[in-house]
Amino acid sequence: MHWKTGWMKWLLFAVVVMGLVLWMGTQPRSVDVTESVIVDGDRAAIWQAVTDFDGVFHKSNPAHLETRFDTSSGGLFRDGTSFRQTELVGGFRGNLDGVVLDVYEGRRYAWRADTTYTVAGIPVTRVDEGGVLRIEKTRQGKGWMLSHRVYGRFPDTFKGRVLSWVMSAVFDIEADAARHTLTELEYIKRLVEGNGHG
Template identity: 50%
Template sequence: MRRPLVLAGSTLAAVVMFVVAIGTLVPQTVDVSASSMIDAPRAEIWRVASDFEGAFEDSNPAHRGTTVLSDPKAPLRDGLRFRQEEYVGGLRGVLEAELFDVYPQARFGWRAETDYTLWGLPVATVEEGGIFRIEESREGDGFRVSHLVWGNFPDTFYGRLLSWVSVALLDMETDAERHTRVELEYFERQLEGARDG
C-alpha cells in the first residue's frame, strides 16, 4: 500500500518540477490582434472608437467604469490618460493607460501597467498596451478596423511562471482575442445599424 503512494507522490513532484522549470525557462507573452470590416465613414468610426466613456465602455460587458483622467477629456491626443476596470480570463484588471502615436481618424496607441487580482488577492502587475487602427480596405467595402493588444508579465521567477501558466495552460491569448473582437463587433453593429436604420 505504501509503495503506490510513494510512486504517486514522486510522479506528482516530478510533474510540478517540470511545470516550474518550463515556466521559468520559457516565459510567455500575450500578443493578439482582432479586426473587423466596418462599412461606415472613417470619421464616424473614429468618433465611436474614441468615445472612451461612452461607446468604448459599452462595447464590452467586461468593462467597468472607463474614465478619461485628462482634462479636457477630448479630443484624443498624445499623453491623454484613462482608467479602466475590466475582466480578462477570469481576472479583474485595473489599468491606468496613456495614449501615444495618436493620428486622428487613423490610429492611436496606448500603454499601461495593469494590476490583476483574483478574488481580491493580487496576482500580478502586467505591462500591456495596444495599437488601434482604421485602414482603407483593398476590397473597397468600408474600413478594416483592428486592435493589436499585447501584455508582458514581470521578468521575475513568479512572473515567468505565471506567464506560462496563464498563456500556455489557461490560454489567456484566446480570451484576450475574444475580448478585443467583442469590442470591434460592437462598433460594427453600432455604425452599420445606424446607417441602415
C-alpha cells in the same frame, strides 16, 4: 511494500511538477493578438466611436466594469491623455492605468497600460499591456478595416514567467483577449453601420 509504491508515485509526481514549474520559470509567455472587422461607414464616425473611451468604448464589452477618461485634456483625444479601466479578462479582474500615444486623427492610435490583475481582490501579477488601433482602407475599396492589436507582457521574473504559463495554459488568456477585442470591434461595427453612417 504497498505503501512504498504509493509513496514513490507521489514523489515522482512531485518531482515532475517541480521540474515543470522550473522549466516554466525559464520560458516566458506573452499575449499578442490582432482582431479586425470591415465597417461599412464613414471614417470620421468610426474614429469618433473608438475614441469615446468612457462612452462607446466602455459600452462595447460587458466585461468593461468601469472606464474613466482624463477630462483635464478638455475632451480632446491626444497624445498623453490618460485613462483608467477595470475589466474582466480570462476570469481575472484587470485594473488598467493607461495612456494614449501616437495619435493620428482618423487613422490610428496606440495605448499602453500598467495593469494589475487580481483574484478576489488579491493582486496576482502586474502586466505591461498595450495596443494599436487602426482604421485603414480595405483592398476592395469598400468600407474600412478596423483592427486592434493587443499585447501583454508579464514581468521578467521567475514568478512572472510561471504566471504567464499558468494564465496561458490554464486560463487561456490569449484566446480570451482575442474574444474580448473582437467583441469590442463588432459592437463598434454594429453601432456605426446601424446609425446609417456611410
